[in-house]
Amino acid sequence: MKEVKCDLCGENKPIKINCAPQYTNGQEIHICSNCGLVYVVKRRNPQEIAKAWSDELYGSKYTGLSPLMRGRHSYIAAYLDQEFGLKGKSLLDVGAGEGNFLRICKDDYQANVYGVEPSDSNCKLLNELEIKSFSGTIEEFHAKNESGTRNTFDFVTLQWTLENCSEPNNILKICRDFLKPNGVLLVATGSRILVPFKSVLNFYFSHNPVDTHPLRFSKSTLEAFFVKHGFKPQFNSYFNDGILLCSGIKQKKPNNSFDTPCDSPQKVAKFFEEWNDYTKRFTELFL
Numbered sequence: 186m187k188e189v190k191c192d193l194c195g196e197n198k199p200i201k202i203n204c205a206p207q208y209t210n211g212q213e214i215h216i217c218s219n220c221g222l223v224y225v226v227k228r229r230n231p232q233e234i235a236k237a238w239s240d241e242l243y244g245s246k247y248t249g250l251s252p253l254m255r256g257r258h259s260y261i262a263a264y265l266d267q268e269f270g271l272k273g274k275s276l277l278d279v280g281a282g283e284g285n286f287l288r289i290c291k292d293d294y295q296a297n298v299y300g301v302e303p304s305d306s307n308c309k310l311l312n313e314l315e316i317k318s319f320s321g322t323i324e325e326f327h328a329k330n331e332s333g334t335r336n337t338f339d340f341v342t343l344q345w346t347l348e349n350c351s352e353p354n355n356i357l358k359i360c361r362d363f364l365k366p367n368g369v370l371l372v373a374t375g376s377r378i379l380v381p382f383k384s385v386l387n388f389y390f391s392h393n394p395v396d397t398h399p400l401r402f403s404k405s406t407l408e409a410f411f412v413k414h415g416f417k418p419q420f421n422s423y424f425n426d427g428i429l430l431c432s433g434i435k436q437k438k439p440n441n442s443f444d445t446p447c448d449s450p451q452k453v454a455k456f457f458e459e460w461n462d463y464t465k466r467f468t469e470l471f472l
C-alpha cells in the first residue's frame with residue numbers, strides 16, 4: 186500500500202467521509218479538501234489492482250453481460266454514433282470485459298474495434314467474437330506497442346474503468362497518446378455525487394477492498410480531469426440518468442496549468458451525510 190495525494194489537484198489534506206466505514210467493512214474513503222474529489226488515500230499498484238479484478242471480482246461479483254450492463258452498452262454505443270458517427274471508425278475499449286460493448290459497435294455500427302483486457306479468459310471470449318485484443322493492462326499495452334500505436338484510434342472508451350485505476354492521470358495520458366488528432370475520449374461511470382439519490386449507500390459502497398474503486402466522480406471533477414488532460418468535454422443528461430457520461434475531443438495539448446477547485450468539499454461531505462440519513466430512513470421503512 187502507498188498513500189497518495191489527490192489525483193486531480195495534488196492537495197494532501199483529505200477529509201474523511203464519516204459514514205463510509207459502516208458500508209465498507211471499516212475501510213476509509215476521503216474527500217479532497219481543495220477540489221472536492223472523492224478518492225481512496227491508500228492503494229496498491231496498478232498491476233495488483235488489475236489482478237484483483239481479474240482473479241477475485243470480475244465474473245464472481247461483476248459481469249458486463251448482465252441485463253443492466255447490456256443496456257448501458259447499447260446506450261453508450263448509440264450516444265457515440267449519434268454524436269460522432271461510428272461507421273468505419275476505429276475504437277479502443279480499455280477494460281473490454283467479455284466484449285459485449287465492442288460486439289455492439291462492430292455488428293450494429295460497423296466500427297473497427299479493439300479491446301484491452303487484463304483477464305485471459307475474457308480475451309478468449311473476445312477472440313470467439315472475432316474481436317482483436319491484448320491480454321493485460323493498458324499500461325502494458327502502451328509499453329509494448331508504444332512506437333506503433335500512437336495516434337491510432339478515432340475513439341478510446343473507458344466504461345466503469347477509470348474509477349478503478351490506481352493511477353488515473355497516467356491512464357488518461359496513455360489514452361490521449363492512442364487517439365488521432367481530434368479523436369474522442371469517452372468515460373462512463375455510475376457515480377452518483379451531487380445528484381438525486383437513486384440508490385441507498387449499501388449499494389453504492391461495498392465490502393470489496395476500497396482501492397479496487399479508488400475514485401468516485403461528480404460531473405465537475407470528471408470534467409476537470411478532461412480539461413487537465415487536453416479534452417473539450419461534453420456530457421449526457423447525467424443529472425437524471427443512472428450513467429455519468431463524458432466525451433471529449435482531443436485538443437492540441439493538455440492544460441498543464443489547470444489547477445482550480447471543482448466542488449465544495451463541505452457540500453460533498455454534507456451530501457454524503459444526507460445520503461446516509463436517507464439510507465437509514467429507507468432501510469427502516471422498507472428493508
